Amino acid sequence: MAMAVISMAIMLGVMLSLFAPKVSSSNGIEWLAKPKDIVNFTLRTQTGKYNRQSLLGRFSIVWFGFLKCVDVCPLSLMQASELAKQLHKLGTEPVPVSFVFVSVDPERDSTEHIAQFVEYFDGSFLGATADKLALERLTSSLGVRFRISSTGKNYNVSHSVMFSVIAPDGSLVGRFAPGFDAKALAQELRVYMRAYKRRQ
DSSP, X not given: OHHHHHHHHHHHHHHHHHXXXXXXXXXXXXXXXXXXXXXXXXXXXXXXEEEHHHHTTSEEEEEEEOTTOOSHHHHHHHHHHHHXXXXXXXXXXXXXXXXXXXXXXXXXXXXXXHHHHHHHHOTTOEEXXXXXXXXHHHHHHHTOOEEEOOSSTTOOEEEOOOEEEEOTTSEEEEEEOSSOOHHHHHXXXXXXXXXXXXXX
């Protein structure tokens, strides 16, 4: 099963690199006029719990998906990986940045398989999930929605495709959609992070 997950990630990555649409440099970050507090939550990762406390002291880029998603989710991971690379090229971040992919399909996506899947795109990415109620608590706090269409083995999952930018104090400060220019977005994040650090 583990090899199947990795093989699927590799295959999807190759396909998307060939057929992914061109990104638009006009897609920047929507910064919130007033930061929004995030409720307490608890997710599961391969190495243990991930909660609101885990957000503190760093910027976090959090987004949602699921492993059986054949296009949008792998593409979002590819784009997040490119953003991470562009941030790295700019040098040491004013504040550490972490990338967290959260599966909204806990019935089919184990923490082990999520970790293997995201590691293919970037070894520094964290993969997490939780039960439905815990996921709803976090997604509602971030203004993200997901829906499982029915029960049974062949149910469908739908979800918002949006990256949330969470500040080191655990508050939601911005969001951005896929299809961004990674280099421009990395520079925009750096400017915000430097300003944030000066205010502390």
